[in-house]
Amino acid sequence: MTTLPMIDLDQGSKLLKLMGDKTRLTIVSLLMSDECCVCELVEILKMSQPSISQHVAKLKSFNIVTERRQGQWIFYRVNKDSEVFPLVESIVKHLPDQKERIQTLEIKGLRVCCN
Amino acid sequence: MTTLPMIDLDQGSKLLKLMGDKTRLTIVSLLMSDECCVCELVEILKMSQPSISQHVAKLKSFNIVTERRQGQWIFYRVNKDSEVFPLVESIVKHLPDQKERIQTLEIKGLRVCCN
DNA sequence: GTATTATATAAGCACTCACTTATATAATCA
C-alpha cells in the first residue's frame, strides 16, 4: 500500500471550485473516457464554442487537462501525470460514466472530423 | 465488492461547488475528525460568527452535515448517512488531517465550554 | 423576571463567474 499524495486545503478548494461547475465536471468526466476536441464538446454539450473554450482553458490552467494539437484540431484529455489527478479520479468514480455520449457522437458520424 | 452509489452530474457539481470554498472545505475536514459547535469553528478559523454560521447552513442544506443540539450549543458533524457521504469521504481522504487543530483548541482550554 | 451566551438570519455591498457577441489566431484546402 502506497501513501496517498496530499493536497493542501487551498489547492484542494480551488480544484473543487473548478470541478464544481456542471459543464466543467461533465467535460472532465467525458475526457476521462476519451480525448475530445472543442467542437466535439460543443456538439455533445450543446453549448457555444467560446463557452466551451473558456471552460477548457480553466481546466487547463489548473493542469487538470492537457492538449495535443493535430492539424486544425486540439484534442484535450485528462492529465494523468498531474498532482491532482488522484483526487480528480476518485471524484469521477462517483459519477455516471459518460462514454455513451461519445459513442452517440460517433454513431451520428460527428466524431473527429468535426462535422 | 459492493457497487459505488452514483451521484448525477447535477448533484455532483452542486456538491463540489459547496466544497469548493476553502472555509467550507476546512469545516468539512474538521468535522470529519470530530463534531464541533459554531463557536469552536469561529475560534479555529478566526472568522466571524455569522460567516461561519452561514457556511455551516449551506453544508447543512445539502445534508453534508447534521446538527445535534445540546443546551445552548449546536454541535455539527459530517452526516455519514447522506447519499453524498461516500464522495465527501473520498475527497477528504486526499486532504491533510485537521485533528491537530481541534487538539490545539483543547490544549488552550477552549473546547466544548465555548470560552 | 433580566442578563448573558450561542446561534441564526436579514440586508447591503464588493467581487466573482459564466455566459454572450465580436474579433483574433491558426491550420487546412482550393
Next chain:
DNA sequence: TGATTATATAAGTGAGTGCTTATATAATAC
C-alpha cells in the same frame, strides 16, 4: 493567394457569492 474551419481571447453583462453589520431567536444563569 483567399476561403474555410477550428480554436482562442477580449469586452460586456446579469446573476451569484462571501463577507460585513445589525438584529432576531433560543437556551442558560442570576
